[in-house]
Amino acid sequence: MNFEIQKRALSRVIRDDLDALIVFWPSQPDATSTEKDPISTLVQQAVQKGDFELKTGSVLSTYGQAGTKARHVIVACTGENKATQIRIAATAAWAALKSAKVKHLGVYAHGQWSANSLQSAAAALADASYIYTTTLSKPSYRSLKQITFSASEVNAAHKTALAQAQALSAGVELAKEWANRPANHATPTMLAQAAQAIAKGAAFKCEVLGPKEVAKLGMGSFMAVARGAAEPLRFIVMRYNGASSTQAPVVLVGKGITFDTGGISMKPAAEMDEMKYDMSGAASVLGVFKALGELKPEINVVGLIPATENMPDGLAVKPGDVVTSMSGQTIEILNTDAEGRLVLCDALTYAERFKPQAVIDIATLTGACVIALGGVRSGLFTSDDELAQQLQQAGDNAGDLCWRMPMDDEYAEGLKTRFADVANVAGRQAGSVTAAKFLQRFAKKYPWAHLDIAGTAWRSGAAKGATGRPVALLMHYLLSKASTPARAPRRR
Template identity: 60%
Template sequence: MEFSVKHGPVEKQRSACIVVGVHEKHKLSPAAAALDAACGGLITRTLKGDDIKGKVGDSLLLHHVGDQAERVLLVGCGKAGEALSAADYRTLLTAALTALKGTGARDALLALAELEVKERDLAWKVRQTVELAGNVIYQFDQLKSKKDDKERPHVKKVSLLVADAAAEKVAREAVRQGQAIQAGMKLTKDLANLPGNICTPRYLAEQAEQLAKDNKKLKATILDEQEMEKLGMGALLSVAKGSRQPPRLIVLEYQGGKKKDKPVVLVGKGLTFDAGGISLKPAAAMDEMKYDMCGGATVLGVMQAVAELELPLNVVGVVPSSENLPDGAANKPGDIVTSMSGQTIEILNTDAEGRLILCDALTYAKRFDPAVVIDIATLTGACVVALGAHASGLLGNDQGLVDALLAAGQASGDRAWQMPLWPEYDEQLKSPFADMANIGGKEAGTITAACFLARYTKEYTWAHLDIAGTAWKSGNGKGATGRPVPLLMQYLLHRSGA
């Protein structure tokens, strides 16, 4: 989908479909009022019929509205005179874009940026439009022998109407950012939606290498089993022993800042399939364990977006990738392994494998002398129980970093929620036979998992995002969400001053 920005009176614009807002009690937005006057009051007469109430997310498509447009899409904007919440604005945008998808229009003009949103500016409104449009039109049908063209959106070009030339300049930059973020989300979703027999650790590594080939500012380094053995990555390698697919440690480096600038390091869990190992998972919904690499896919998506926007930062992506399957050589409950840091781990549950591959990657991250390290992982079912699908769990050893990520989540609409990382929880990881156990019992599973990772991050500023509830959806709409690419990109944009 192509995006452009225009300014000028809405009644002088021509499009296959013009989208304007209407409020409750038959009140028109400024753009709707101008269009109504140009078409002889058709919109006003339509509203009197109560075909649309004006509640947030309502929509009604009108045909043959004057000479300006073949169609006019009315979108409910709530009460007139009241600024919308960010969530309501996202709701009405999604409703408008979804309704557009069902029309035969090849192009559309959106006059929704004029609506006031609490504590949000024009750039935010434009970027949200671009990002949400990508979500609405996204389809994963690469592996279907026959494509369903009826399901494909007809809209190819979308123009965003703003007030004047100054606003147009702001909006163009917001479009550029939104398109890069949406492209990163698409890459994340595409990789995550692939089945485990295609998206193996080797395949994921090849995609990272392709990213580096496509962008000269990215450098890819792939470590194989032998190289990881030399580094002493006993925790990561122990998880891969039950699989015929060899593990990979994927490193992507982007240098947009000065050489001396310390990088932001993103570490993403890349479990391309997780059957639980010897501690086998239940059969129901096990197919969704192909999504256990969403943290790694997120890192690749973010690195692509950072490179496309040429942010003035240094960023490193590290993705430990393997499978976790039952086998005669697989980890057994009670086994003890030695991590790259030298710390020993008693494996009480082989299904708590994400922290085993992450801990070695977090130790490896120290070599980059990072400004901050953020790990992203579909780590615990306990996080789904605690927060559902609305927010990612967030923990860290530095409140400044945690606050920055919380703010980025609020700004982007891709929210996180802080959970405590108190020493009392760390006590649950005690083992009589090793330095620590890999699980801490039934209570506070998300927190004890983060406590485990914290033991490997004491030498730098670190935060942990548990995305087990936000990275994908189950049920009829099953599929990857592309989160938390928007949150992380918002954080990096803030950090870069962009």
């Protein structure tokens, strides 16, 4: 899907050859505006008669509106034109259009828009129009191919924001695609093949390690989780080299449990199908690399994905077993359903070899984080104040929010055990924090942050599906660290 932007008045946009037109209308329109067009007149009449409330997300729909070339016209109220309000308005507007066959959509922004608000609108429309098709015998494909944004004022910042939005949408949708796939269509081997397909071009490298190579590295913790799975594990190492080789990379570590039964500590059957989403951290790393390939920013990035299933085979690791991690630390596995931290800890040790400027791991790690933060914000865990501030700012700018959680040393007390250096779980209290404290033991040689996306990586119920989070947060962070602004992606 292509995005473009142009400086045009609404009176001109209504004559464009569009299938549909969305007009974003603020709660307080510019009183000095002199635009005279059928849509502005219609809105004013509807407001006066009480048929259109100027409240964020309210919509006014017309078909075959006299004086406009687009078949469908949707006016959506954007409140004060804040990014979050625009996202709500865009989602509501598309809901009114989703049954229509819209290939070319026009979007007119009434009033002054920030670059961030424009990006929010583009991201929301891409998200709302996404359709999963991979495993359907007769899929209904997305008809929307082009979105043309128009506004009375357009500057270079708007154009840059929209170029980034297009690349981000490609990355988010790739992350959704792989997270949405059922486990038999997203095995560790398939994830590795996807990584290799993404990592093409002069700036990319991709290495895939199998069981023998992982054993040689001494990744005993990762291998323990994979012992019960018939599908062979894969350790995926992706590299994007957009800057000088002297620049230390940012390392992203994505949890890649392609299906999680809980192992011997088996989960209840209800909603276990959603454990296909347990590789959403890995999917987000793939999505980031897709976006990097589109934008080509001047930064070095490494992606590490430890990928395996967690299955209850006769060879599976048992509660009480002690394994030795790549770091040499021994771990007593008290609960085999706390497997994500076991694969991540070896990946965090592996990350040391890159001498990184920062390491961020992304994982659907704990149900406790869902209880704490729900599906609104991802959990952010780090003892590095600067890194925390940068990630929070990136999340705010992207509309992909996170919330910093405590990391006091006292939270690690529950991980003590007589039979190993550390246990893989503590008690039920502060479960998301104790999981982060476990990971912190393996990330002492570089600035590190952990994003728990268990509540934000997918939606349940009637709207069940992957969200593609936190691709946008991570890309905003990486772009803020890049040496020069990213280039606009090529139009498809």
